[in-house]
Amino acid sequence: MKISLLLSVFAVSILGIYSEVNIPPTCKRIECPIYDVIEAGKDYQIRRYNSSVWISNSPIEDISLVEATRTGFRRLFDYIQGNNNYKQKIEMTGPVLSEVLPSDGPFCKSSFVVSFYVPKLNQANPPPAKGLQVQRWKNVYAAVRQFDGFVSDTDVGKEAAALKDSIAATKWSSFIDQSRKAGGHASVYSVAQYNSPFEFDNRVNEIWFLFDLENGLQAM
Template sequence: MKKDSTTMAVRLSMFKLVFALMSLFSVSTHSSIATDKDALQIYPPTCTRIECPNFKTIHVGNGFEIRRYNSSVWITTSPIQDISLVQATRTGFLRLFDYIQGKNKYKQTIEMTGPVITEILPSDGPFCESTFNVSFYVPKENQADPPPAEGLQVQRWKPRYLAARQFSGFVEDSSVGKEAAALKSSLEGTVWGDAIQKNVGDGVYTVAQYNSPFEFENRVNEIWMMFHVEDLSFSAL
């Protein structure tokens, strides 16, 4: 038992070290901005190796995709206040990593899934702290009874709709806002954009990251903007 505990501690220390190094690497790594031509159409390669939530594509637009997600369960951190999306996601992810490694009420190890998502409630100014909620998709085998843990909440999603836009590379504070603005711009004048405006207003969006910090190639990230079907100006589904 002592040997297993020591091995787990070493693995966690190594992971945290690599994650910290990756944050330095990402500063100098260009995160390519997707063009309207190739902004989507890429199913995250990670989802062929790890479990991801199921969704159905119901519309493909110019630079965006509309999806319907099935009911699902997520584990979410308490709100994190920070200026940096990257730092807030790192803080939240390490809490979630501890959770899946057994730091939960059942002391149960849980398989890694994708994506890890960060919901952003932007601040009123460029140098003010925003609010971030970081979430982990619970594998199907654990969704009926996800282990509770201090400082984390179980989120049970009903079927929901969202607009998505993909981009590659490492997520950076300097580029993610541009991606969100590009998605919002592509939705302007559509029923989807009107529904999002009614649902969340200006500024609220989610960043979905599918790759581990160890992966340097074929990285796929997404911007999500949620809406409710009842907010559509007509039945588009």
């Protein structure tokens, strides 16, 4: 199983299977985390992200992903503008990532962790700041679905359900379930937003199901 996966990754790197359509236009002008496309399925991609560093809010309790992301974004934007212990300005990156831990009921608050990707220049020593945490990710996999327009609370649930349906009959669904049981990423899904609120064209958003493939392989 592991050998087969490695061969697939090797084939991707040799053949250059990167679709320009699937790279958010924003990432051509600002820094974004690097990934390999492991599989391009119908309405989804499986990506392997290299180890990376993120700066994150403490969990925000809210019934709205849109409002929680707005709250988290303001805190993080102040951080990169120099409101940190080093008074250091940091370049804006993409995406703004909101990890979602849904509540048990329709009218209960969910938890949202909003994060900025830390540029490579700052990853070795990201400035600390009160109320923010540094997340250091090892290599991680993601099942990804893209959608356009402005993110709304209603659309996010629909897009996450569509991604779940797209991978339901694949091995990736099992890997994700097993990874979660083995203590992988706790979020049910994450929402990646690549555009500023003032950009109206070529908007790209993504739903991510993050998972640890090694945990999934070991549990299969």
